[in-house]
Amino acid sequence: MSSYSKPDMTSRVQNILPKIVLSPSLFLILIFVYGFILFSAALSFTDSRILPSYDFVGFSNYIKLFGLRHWSIALTNLFIFGALYIVICTCIGLSLAIFLDQKIRGEGFLRPIYLYPMALSFIVTGTAWKWFLDPGIGLEHTMHQLGWESFEFNWIKDRNMAIYTVVIAAVWQTSGFVMSMFLAGLRGIDNQLLKAAQIDGASNFNLYRRIIIPQLRPAFLSAFVILSHLAIKSYDLIVALTNGGPGRATEVPSTFMYSYTFARNQMGIGASSAVIMLLTIASVIVPYLYAELKENKNG
Amino acid sequence: MASITQDTAINTGRITRALIYLFLFLFALYYLLPFGIMVLNSVKPLDEILSGNMVAFPDRWTIEPWLKAWSTAQVGIEPTGLAPYFWNSIKVVIPAVIISTLLGAFNGYILTKWRFKGDTILFGLMLFSCFIPFQIVLIPMARILGITGLAGSTSGLIFVHIVYGIGFTTLYFRNYYKAIPNELIMAAQIDGAGFFRIFYRIMLPVSGPIIVVCVIWQFTNIWNDFLFGASFTDFDSQPMTVALNNLVSSSTGVKEYNVHFAGAIIAALPTLLVYVLAGRYFVRGLMAGSVKG
Numbered sequence: 265m266s267s268y269s270k271p272d273m274t275s276r277v278q279n280i281l282p283k284i285v286l287s288p289s290l291f292l293i294l295i296f297v298y299g300f301i302l303f304s305a306a307l308s309f310t311d312s313r314i315l316p317s318y319d320f321v322g323f324s325n326y327i328k329l330f331g332l333r334h335w336s337i338a339l340t341n342l343f344i345f346g347a348l349y350i351v352i353c354t355c356i357g358l359s360l361a362i363f364l365d366q367k368i369r370g371e372g373f374l375r376p377i378y379l380y381p382m383a384l385s386f387i388v389t390g391t392a393w394k395w396f397l398d399p400g401i402g403l404e405h406t407m408h409q410l411g412w413e414s415f416e417f418n419w420i421k422d423r424n425m426a427i428y429t430v431v432i433a434a435v436w437q438t439s440g441f442v443m444s445m446f447l448a449g450l451r452g453i454d455n456q457l458l459k460a461a462q463i464d465g466a467s468n469f470n471l472y473r474r475i476i477i478p479q480l481r482p483a484f485l486s487a488f489v490i491l492s493h494l495a496i497k498s499y500d501l502i503v504a505l506t507n508g509g510p511g512r513a514t515e516v517p518s519t520f521m522y523s524y525t526f527a528r529n530q531m532g533i534g535a536s537s538a539v540i541m542l543l544t545i546a547s548v549i550v551p552y553l554y555a556e557l558k559e560n561k562n563g
Numbered sequence: 564m565a566s567i568t569q570d571t572a573i574n575t576g577r578i579t580r581a582l583i584y585l586f587l588f589l590f591a592l593y594y595l596l597p598f599g600i601m602v603l604n605s606v607k608p609l610d611e612i613l614s615g616n617m618v619a620f621p622d623r624w625t626i627e628p629w630l631k632a633w634s635t636a637q638v639g640i641e642p643t644g645l646a647p648y649f650w651n652s653i654k655v656v657i658p659a660v661i662i663s664t665l666l667g668a669f670n671g672y673i674l675t676k677w678r679f680k681g682d683t684i685l686f687g688l689m690l691f692s693c694f695i696p697f698q699i700v701l702i703p704m705a706r707i708l709g710i711t712g713l714a715g716s717t718s719g720l721i722f723v724h725i726v727y728g729i730g731f732t733t734l735y736f737r738n739y740y741k742a743i744p745n746e747l748i749m750a751a752q753i754d755g756a757g758f759f760r761i762f763y764r765i766m767l768p769v770s771g772p773i774i775v776v777c778v779i780w781q782f783t784n785i786w787n788d789f790l791f792g793a794s795f796t797d798f799d800s801q802p803m804t805v806a807l808n809n810l811v812s813s814s815t816g817v818k819e820y821n822v823h824f825a826g827a828i829i830a831a832l833p834t835l836l837v838y839v840l841a842g843r844y845f846v847r848g849l850m851a852g853s854v855k856g
Contacts, residue, residue: 281758282677289666289729290685296726297692300700307702316706360590363583376842377591381598383838383845384831385787387804391811391827392597395820402617409616440594444846497696500789504808521698526794531702538698549694557687 301542308536314529325536335537337512338520341427345516346495348431349438353491354484356435357442362472364443365450375447378440386437390504393433394420423513426506430498430514433505438494442487449483450476489552496545517541598831605629605824612820628821632829636822637813638806639798645826647799648806652786654717655802659724660781666725667732667777672766674733675740676748677758686737693730697790700727708795715797723795724785731784732777735848739773740766772844779841780848783834803830 311321329335360378364371381389396402399418407415419425453476461475499518506514508523517537525534600617605628607621634644674686704723705714713719743766751761792802801809807830811823838845 300703303703406616541696
């Protein structure tokens, strides 16, 4: 259905025209996305410091990178943050969606409340939570003022706990979005099957476990892909909430890359950390996109 | 569609239902509290914040923090308030949204109605560009902007947002235009309509909803961007998010929490406003971004 060509001049122009109109976008994407990826990848094999250099040093940046304590902290933090963020967002999102789907009065009022944080900038979210969690002025201080003297919540100042405050704020921002993905999934389920199972006397719990939740597979998959890519890309929230601190307690690869490249002038190592980030995201996204586009072609 | 109104409601007792309502209500509080308390404290004098508790209503209501955040607060080195940076963001957002949406509309039209060999691969390449960690392009982009003299300017930032917005805008329009029957295009061609005429006469008139979705998505994303703003601008061209972060995290002097809150709310207002006015489209955009059809 692609060509409707008649062998005359105007139709030949008409056939080239789409490609001409598409070409600026294509050019921009090829140069500024894929060309730049290649450029950064090349830099990761050089001894670039404050400026790009073209002396190739093989894998030595990668070897240095994985020898750095700073980087291993960043990776561990990303793992803790990413795992908790994905699991908690999915649990909250799914529970809210299931409960909202029980013919709830005021659903139209509740849904926007759950989702509005998604419209905010992570810097705004970080500002709000930084203060909320600050023991000197926020929640802890307020509890003391209200008479609960022994109340203690100083995770944001605690090296071992600070990464969990990032989880709290990030979950606050995106769990409502996950809820709306699951809700859309639930509303798409054919309820004939449910009614039949109910008549057969299946318990509510079994109904969900055996019939409803398995049908939400596509929603689970999308949620996982979106959340994992958001987790790896998280940068603003950490800058605004903890700025990597206290100490290096909340450093993640994105903040590591920025500080090594632009503050410490170790561009080669910065570039290699960016390549690792890209490969991690690609390992999740590429199979997903491939499956989606293939399905698309057949359908 | 009938399936929209279907629900999976189960038969439950009154106690279970009460618990469900309680659960939903508590979560509504969880989402509302941090922002709500921030609003409450932005109209409180600083000494009341420091001495009192955060959930108390102000004894003395004041809009002073808002005025200060907007026009006199110390952002970076100069006491300019956030106003100039707010306008910087506006100056970046408007052209970047318009141009990336326009490109997306044409790309979507071509990728669905003027298909050619290899178009799915091209679309895949565009789509993947939505998901890359932008750290991978920071170094070369900083170089290019430096060489072309666009570094530290709003024009440079506009360009960056257009480039990295194309993937999403193309995705939106492609998925939307796929539903328009090809027969309509063929009929128009038989009538002698060409590439642009078909776009203006057939595609554009039905594109209202997807344009709204796309504009909202791009607006929200670009307004909320921090990484590009922090990397490619200088003091004069910083967008709102970067200026807000500077205001909040500056270590000199007394921390004026109420001014910080007012600033944060000002930074959030445009996207919140869009969300309140067009929430339905906002949700559709989010969903379309996650579920490729």
